[in-house]
Structures are given as structure tokens and as C-alpha cells.
Amino acid sequence: MNTDTMAFWHPVARSAELRPGANIVAGFAEGRELALWRSTDGTPQAWDNRCPHRSVRFTLGRVVQDRLACAYHGWEYAAGDGQCVRIPAHPAMPAPRNVCAEVFGAVDAAGMLWVNLASETPPTSPALADAVPAGWHFCRTLTLRAGAQDVHDALARRGFAIDAASGAWQGALGEVNTAALLLDAQTHLAFIHLWTEAPPGSDAMKALHAAARGLRATIETPPQG
Numbered sequence: 262m263n264t265d266t267m268a269f270w271h272p273v274a275r276s277a278e279l280r281p282g283a284n285i286v287a288g289f290a291e292g293r294e295l296a297l298w299r300s301t302d303g304t305p306q307a308w309d310n311r312c313p314h315r316s317v318r319f320t321l322g323r324v325v326q327d328r329l330a331c332a333y334h335g336w337e338y339a340a341g342d343g344q345c346v347r348i349p350a351h352p353a354m355p356a357p358r359n360v361c362a363e364v365f366g367a368v369d370a371a372g373m374l375w376v377n378l379a380s381e382t383p384p385t386s387p388a389l390a391d392a393v394p395a396g397w398h399f400c401r402t403l404t405l406r407a408g409a410q411d412v413h414d415a416l417a418r419r420g421f422a423i424d425a426a427s428g429a430w431q432g433a434l435g436e437v438n439t440a441a442l443l444l445d446a447q448t449h450l451a452f453i454h455l456w457t458e459a460p461p462g463s464d465a466m467k468a469l470h471a472a473a474r475g476l477r478a479t480i481e482t483p484p485q486g
């Protein structure tokens with residue numbers, strides 16, 4: 262797998278957060294604000310979070326079967342290509358063909374929804390499925406007021422190593438084996454989705470939670486002197 266290509270796949274949310282034909286979740290990647298949702302067959306959708314009509318956030322809207330309806334004037338956009346397909350105020354008028362939501366590549370793998378912002382989405386990599394070992398459990402998502410490079414450096418100092426194929430960091434936090442999926446959200450905002458072999462509710466899981474808080478304090482505290 263080409264790691265340059267892999268770098269464009271961002272783990273933006275847990276797959277379980279998105280219910281088919283139901284909710285909309287806000288996401289971020291490389292400074293872009295995203296609206297994440299699923300069509301009724303479960304296919305993930307990742308759109309720029311702005312309605313092309315008057316730029317109202319899509320996350321304020323609602324999912325109507327396989328369409329996303331904007332909260333302001335109710336224009337509806339189709340899953341897949343983001344084409345405007347209905348304008349409620351003018352039901353007899355064909356929707357304008359040149360009005361489309363900006364659509365990004367999206368795929369489920371390893372319990373996460375991954376988004377690719379490239380204008381031409383590269384083929385999905387099977388390696389994404391290996392980002393988290395089978396049977397591991399989700400611990401938490403750590404929000405960090407730091408740039409992605411600072412988080413890279415902190416994980417490396419903790420002995421984590423990046424898997425070039427999947428982009429996941431593998432190592433131990435609180436002496437618990439952990440996979441850390443790093444999301445470059447904005448210039449000074451990053452997220453780490455932590456997965457572990459420790460079962461939910463176990464002492465090892467509690468140790469990982471505590472170690473994660475320590476990691477965040479280390480990253481967000483500027484070096485003294």
C-alpha cells in the first residue's frame with residue numbers, strides 16, 4: 262500500500278455513531294467541516310457541512326430516507342452524488358442540475374468511518390480493516406488542542422510505532438496494548454480514537470483511560486523554559 266494514498270483517509274467518527282436513514286453527525290478533517298450520515302441501506306455519506314443554497318450547516322438538517330434535507334428552506338439532496346432533487350416551495354419545478362452538495366469519499370473499516378477529501382477518491386484500501394486488531398474494544402476519543410504533528414511526536418516519544426499500511430499507531434498506554442487512530446481535524450485540533458485489547462469495565466481499561474488523560478496533559482502543556 263502506498264502510504265501517500267493512505268494519508269488521505271481520515272478516521273472521522275465511530276461507525277456505530279451513524280444509524281441508517283436517521284442521524285447526522287458533525288465531523289472534521291484537515292480543517293474541513295463535515296456532515297456525516299447514512300442512507301437507508303447503510304452506505305456512509307460524508308459531505309461538506311454547508312448547503313450549496315445559502316450555506317446553512319447540513320448538520321442542522323435532517324435525514325429523509327435517502328436524502329438530506331436542509332434546515333433552512335428544506336431543499337433536499339440525494340445520497341451518493343449530493344444532487345439537489347427537491348425544492349419544497351416549488352414542488353412542480355425540476356430541481357436545478359447544477360446545485361450539488363460537495364461529496365467526499367467515505368468507507369467503514371475497523372469500526373470507524375474513514376473519509377477521503379481528495380477530489381478523485383482513491384480506491385479503498387483493505388489495509389484500513391487492519392487498523393484495529395479484530396476483537397479489540399473502543400476506549401474513547403481524545404480531543405487535543407494541538408496540531409497533528411505534535412501528536413505524532415508525542416506518540417513516538419511514548420514508544421508508539423505507526424503501521425504504514427493502515428496509518429494506525431500501535432503501542433501501550435498505561436501498560437495496555439492500544440491502537441491510536443489519529444485525526445488531523447484542524448490546525449490546532451486533533452483527535453485520537455483509542456482502541457484496546459482490554460475488555461470494557463476492566464482494570465486495564467481504567468488504566469488506559471487514566472493514561473490517556475496523562476497523554477493529553479503532556480501534549481497540551483507547552484514545554485517549560
Ligand code: FES
Pocket residue numbers: 312313314315316317331332333334335336
Ligand atoms: S440554505 Fe439550505 S435550502 Fe436554503
